[in-house]
Amino acid sequence: MGIFEKEWTLNFTQCYPNGQLKYSELNNILQVTASEHAEEIGFGYKAMLGVHQSWVLSRMLMEIKRLPKYTQQVKVRTWIQDFTGSRSIRNFQLVMGDEVLVSATSLWVVFNIAKRRADVLALNTDHMEYFRDMHSTMKETEKIDGIVDFQPLGQHRVKLSDLDIVNHANNVKYMEWVFDAMDPKIILASTIRTLEMNFLKELGYGDEIHIDQFKAADDRETYAIQKDGRLHFLMRLTR
Missing domain, CATH: 3.10.129.10 (Hotdog Thioesterase)
Incomplete structure (x- = not known):
């Protein structure tokens, strides 16, 4: 199908x-x-x-x-x-x-x-069906700029409940950690119009991460998850 x-x-x-x-x-x-x-x-x-x-x-x-x-x-x-x-x-x-x-x-x-x-997919793809002209969004995914002046927002230690069947932190958890560190009024106002995410590196059990924030002049906000000074996740939103 x-x-x-x-x-x-x-x-x-x-x-x-x-x-x-x-x-x-x-x-x-x-x-x-x-x-x-x-x-x-x-x-x-x-x-x-x-x-x-x-x-x-x-x-x-x-x-x-x-x-x-x-x-x-x-x-x-x-x-x-x-x-x-x-x-x-x-x-x-x-x-x-x-x-x-x-x-x-x-x-x-x-x-x-x-x-x-x-890796390169090892399974046969001859039966795969593509819809190359069927776009759903106004623009494509892109690389988010992570070289900005981030300010600290929160911290988290990766727990067992954060892991999925591949034995790393599930990417949905990255979003949860960021939203939990944000002002809940922003979230409950339901004014977010775009959410962009880059998943850069995996995280495992016990990893200590820092959650940071950058607010740009164009009203776009960028959030980062870092471990030992290295970016693992970037999320940019507009309201």
Whole structure:
């Protein structure tokens, strides 16, 4: 199936106190939908594990019209725009009825679990279907500038609950750590219109990280997660 859809009914654990879907949960349901699509077309976790590989998220861009709320039913639509052997561009739409609430695009990299580095996909891709002219966002994912004057915002030690099945901190957790360090008024106001993320390096159990912030003159805010002075994650938002 080239275009995959999954319906979601939002539960209370996925929502903020104001009833709206959490930004990190938005990321999560997009990725779970992508995972189920990958399973269906033969590139899921079990198939990849057989060749000692996994998909890891490298970049994501979300353009948010508005967030759905508790108990509302939404549908996530996803498709592969392109694949180059080691990297894949996957697009998303989160819709309610006929309205597109969120559009997103993402860049995924094939990851060798044993060598802990990027790799060329070892599985056959002859049956893969691409939609190269079917874009979901106004622009593509891009490299976020991490050479700026960051100011300290918070700290975190990676816990067991942060790890996923690949034995590193799940990328959704990176978002949670940043949002937990931010002023909750910004988040609950639901005024964030774009979220861009670069996942640069993996983190493991017990790692001590620093969360930093930079506010640019153009009202864009950049957040960083660093360990021992090295960037592991960048997130840029506009409101």
